[in-house]
Amino acid sequence: MLLQELLGIEEDIYFVEESYLAQRNIESTLQYLNGVRNFSQGRRMRLLRVREGEHTLGLLIFNPADEEVPVDFWSVFTGALAVVPLKKEFEAIADLLMSSNLPEKDLEISSESWRNAVNEYYSLMLVNRNLCPGCAVRPESYRSVFSENRVLRVAKIFDLLQKKGFYPEGRLLEVCSGNGMSTLALYRLGLDPLAVEINKCVVCQGLEQGVLNPQRVLVMDATAISRYFEPESFDTVMGFMLGLVYEFNKELWTGIMREAVSVACEGALLLFTVSSKPEIEILAGALRRAGVKGEIVDNTDSEGTYDQWLFIGRKQKI
Ligand SMILES: C[S@@+](CC[C@H](N)C(=O)[O-])C[C@H]1O[C@@H](n2cnc3c(N)ncnc32)[C@H](O)[C@@H]1O
Missing domain, CATH: 3.40.50.150 (Vaccinia Virus protein VP39)
Known part of the structure; x- marks a missing residue:
């Protein structure tokens, strides 16, 4: 997957937004990041940052395997596709989180490559039937x-x-x-x-x-x-x-x-x-x-x- 290639990671990745379209309003992203900000004080987090120049395009938070989810994965948050005021809100929260947890990687990626990588993620979710549980459509030749x-x-x-x-x-x-x-x-x-x-x-x-x-x-x-x-x-x-x-x-x-x-x-x-x-x-x-x-x-x-x-x-x- 392009995202893993760009980020140089092998673990699974998940976006909190359920669709590409939801990336415009990033409701879950902001809610989740605000939750992390409020409850993570004093706790170390593993972060990766994706940026274009000074602008944070994406922030990844590592989730170690536990009893509920037995594999390591990264949660991916982005404001890059959002409307301008929400994009700025995303960047402000990301800055706050990074001020107490230095990202272990700070990667410069063009917004175009990032957008392509986000598109690809949702396309793969679609074609792997992750967005349509119970899909009964059989592949045709x-x-x-x-x-x-x-x-x-x-x-x-x-x-x-x-x-x-x-x-x-x-x-x-x-x-x-x-x-x-x-x-x-x-x-x-x-x-x-x-x-x-x-x-x-x-x-x-x-x-x-x-x-x-x-x-x-x-x-x-x-x-x-x-x-x-x-x-x-x-x-x-x-x-x-x-x-x-x-x-x-x-x-x-x-x-x-x-x-x-x-x-x-x-x-x-x-x-x-x-x-x-x-x-x-x-x-x-x-x-x-x-x-x-x-x-x-x-x-x-x-x-x-x-x-x-x-x-x-x-x-x-x-
Ligand atoms: C006759 S097909 C043509 C598909 C393709 N362009 C081609 O030439 O083979 C018309 C397509 O328009 C799509 N379509 C209809 N309304 C649409 C909309 N509001 N937004 C995006 N696609 C739409 C249909 O789902 C359908 O796949």
């Missing part, structure tokens, strides 16, 4: 789930993009990534998107098949991405085969478009594909209203199913 033709079809969109002078670069976000069929095409093109998908079972499937990169996928509702990412966090936002988009459910999809634009930086590339023309017209309308200038592209083929219509555009200066 790779060939029954993934279609090479579809992966190639997504890859071809990028030839078309290149001809039009658009190409994804910088920090990439893929929304509604499903089990990673479209993400796989991006990986093959050498791109490294952060993939976001609401359905944890399809994410689990993509992880189980070794398709999705566990460090770069999140179970997250794309209608709420601005709650978890700051504005201007991405240089490209993409989504493939969104929908089905109808008049009666269009609010969901136009909401995703607004959110996509809100986390994209000025000049960012926005690319979305759907199956039908009426669907792309609904998405294009929402994107244009949100300040994106772009075009609808006819990408129809004889099969008439996947990625038939595209919207390609750039976020304009507001």
Whole structure:
């Protein structure tokens, strides 16, 4: 696991927050650390610190094996993904704990590597069924789930993009990534998107098949991405085969478009594909209203199913 590699430890590790999303509000983290601060006075604790410059990204507290838990493990606390006031609160408590217990390691790690390591932890928890006790979903074969033709079809969109002078670069976000069929095409093109998908079972499937990169996928509702990412966090936002988009459910999809634009930086590339023309017209309308200038592209083929219509555009200066 990347976390153990980065920290140079072999013992098990556990985050007190139950999900990546909970890392935004770090309720359990603050409660637990305040408890440790109040009850640990005079007692020695083994600590590890992870920092970027002067900022503490993470604090690990060692838990020796006892009758209740018969193995040594480290509890991991982080404020790095939290909203700014909570991030500061985390750092203040961490400083207090470290003032009476010098960490045995003080490791400089980039916030990006730390974020990837945290993502990976929750991905592994998911795919190992630790987040879904009683899961009865049986693994399916790779060939029954993934279609090479579809992966190639997504890859071809990028030839078309290149001809039009658009190409994804910088920090990439893929929304509604499903089990990673479209993400796989991006990986093959050498791109490294952060993939976001609401359905944890399809994410689990993509992880189980070794398709999705566990460090770069999140179970997250794309209608709420601005709650978890700051504005201007991405240089490209993409989504493939969104929908089905109808008049009666269009609010969901136009909401995703607004959110996509809100986390994209000025000049960012926005690319979305759907199956039908009426669907792309609904998405294009929402994107244009949100300040994106772009075009609808006819990408129809004889099969008439996947990625038939595209919207390609750039976020304009507001
Ligand atoms: C047709 S699939 C496309 C999956 C993948 N992009 C592909 O091209 O193979 C659409 C995906 O959008 C996801 N989705 C729907 N609403 C969502 C939301 N609010 N947030 C994130 N993903 C969502 C669905 O769960 C589904 O996996």
